[in-house]
Amino acid sequence: MSDLVKLLNVFCLLSLLAVGGGSAVLPQMEHETVALHHWITGNQFATIYSLGQMAPGPNMSMVALIGWQVAGVAGLLIALVAFYLPSSFLTYGCSYAWDFFKDNPWRDAVQRGMAPITIGLMLAGVHAVGKTASINPDHSLHFNTITTLIGLAVTGILFAKRINPALLMLVGGGVGWFFLRGI
Amino acid sequence: MSDAPSPAAIFLAFARIGITSFGGGLVAYLRDALVDEKKWMDHDEFLAALEIGQTLPGLNSVNVAIIAGRKLNGPAGSIAAASGLILPGVAALLVLGILYDRFRHDPDVTAALSGIAAAAVGLLLQVTLKIGAKQFLNIRDLFFVISTFLLVALYHVSLPVVLFLVAPLAIILCRPARTKDQQ
Numbered sequence: 427m428s429d430l431v432k433l434l435n436v437f438c439l440l441s442l443l444a445v446g447g448g449s450a451v452l453p454q455m456e457h458e459t460v461a462l463h464h465w466i467t468g469n470q471f472a473t474i475y476s477l478g479q480m481a482p483g484p485n486m487s488m489v490a491l492i493g494w495q496v497a498g499v500a501g502l503l504i505a506l507v508a509f510y511l512p513s514s515f516l517t518y519g520c521s522y523a524w525d526f527f528k529d530n531p532w533r534d535a536v537q538r539g540m541a542p543i544t545i546g547l548m549l550a551g552v553h554a555v556g557k558t559a560s561i562n563p564d565h566s567l568h569f570n571t572i573t574t575l576i577g578l579a580v581t582g583i584l585f586a587k588r589i590n591p592a593l594l595m596l597v598g599g600g601v602g603w604f605f606l607r608g609i
Numbered sequence: 610m611s612d613a614p615s616p617a618a619i620f621l622a623f624a625r626i627g628i629t630s631f632g633g634g635l636v637a638y639l640r641d642a643l644v645d646e647k648k649w650m651d652h653d654e655f656l657a658a659l660e661i662g663q664t665l666p667g668l669n670s671v672n673v674a675i676i677a678g679r680k681l682n683g684p685a686g687s688i689a690a691a692s693g694l695i696l697p698g699v700a701a702l703l704v705l706g707i708l709y710d711r712f713r714h715d716p717d718v719t720a721a722l723s724g725i726a727a728a729a730v731g732l733l734l735q736v737t738l739k740i741g742a743k744q745f746l747n748i749r750d751l752f753f754v755i756s757t758f759l760l761v762a763l764y765h766v767s768l769p770v771v772l773f774l775v776a777p778l779a780i781i782l783c784r785p786a787r788t789k790d791q792q
Binding site: 439441442444446448449453454455472473475480481482483484485487488490510513514521531532533535536538539540542544546549551554556557558560569573581585593595597598599600602604607 | 669
């Protein structure tokens with residue numbers, strides 16, 4: 427029961443902190459769910475994140491799987507509602523007010539000021555997932571070399587060519603299966 | 610609007626996007642469907658919705674769905690649009706989650722998942738670098754990118770604190786010039 431309340435609190439807060447999209451909130455989500463509440467391990471967090479990337483639709487629906495790990499179906503529903511509802515309410519209300527501020531120059535200042543912060547948070551998100559999925563002190567150098575190369579290859583390929591990222595995830599899985607078995 | 614699409618029609622349209630969109634490019638799918646295909650919004654309306662969606666917390670795609678849904682059919686439209694976008698992916702995630710739970714101790718699966726997670730990090734890195742290209746080339750923006758990253762990733766300052774510390778400063782530095790003919 428108290429886990430459900432905690433889930434509600436954590437994901438409501440994350441919802442309202444997710445400036446500039448969901449990835450910005452990854453480091454805080456990782457901190458809350460792994461270090462603070464011990465709901466999942468760092469490895470599970472990285473895996474759940476990657477499952478979110480593979481599934482269709484908004485990738486942050488991964489919060490459903492975290493909720494599910496914590497408290498089954500009730501947890502899944504609570505995590506989803508808590509993560510999507512507060513920001514959606516805010517957006518619903520603000521979309522009325524937005525036109526009112528249409529010509530206010532501060533609106534532009536907010537957008538331009540927040541942009542680099544969002545990028546910094548997204549980089550921290552790369553760090554939050556990458557410290558277990560790419561360069562993990564619990565794994566061997568050999569293992570980490572392969573995971574890092576997979577990641578960099580995906581980055582490079584996506585810059586060179588417009589390709590469905592979900593496909594690259596699957597290829598990454600194949601490469602991982604081939605090279606990382608038994609390491 | 611006299612011939613407002615029904616919530617069911619809105620749900621189905623967004624569910625189709627929710628099923629067919631993979632890997633983060635959701636906003637582009639939304640634009641194609643809402644503007645080109647359904648002609649429920651014109652291009653400028655869509656850009657305005659995206660602008661609000663990006664500025665406010667929450668996922669850009671979900672926020673756009675909330676705003677588009679409201680325009681089409683008020684609160685019921687918003688609920689239909691957002692749930693249509695989110696739910697199919699959650700169903701897919703649930704299947705992936707169940708498979709993950711069942712097979713996560715299988716060494717073949719673990720290896721493949723490690724590869725997938727490593728690829729997901731590469732994807733996030735690429736998205737971050739692509740979105741942030743402008744910010745990395747501007748000294749002031751780069752300062753905020755790096756300081757936000759360091760505060761969150763290395764010094765583990767919690768996200769609300771970072772936002773309260775850094776955001777006002779960043780916005781003030783982008784404040785509008787004091788010209789009368791600004792508008």
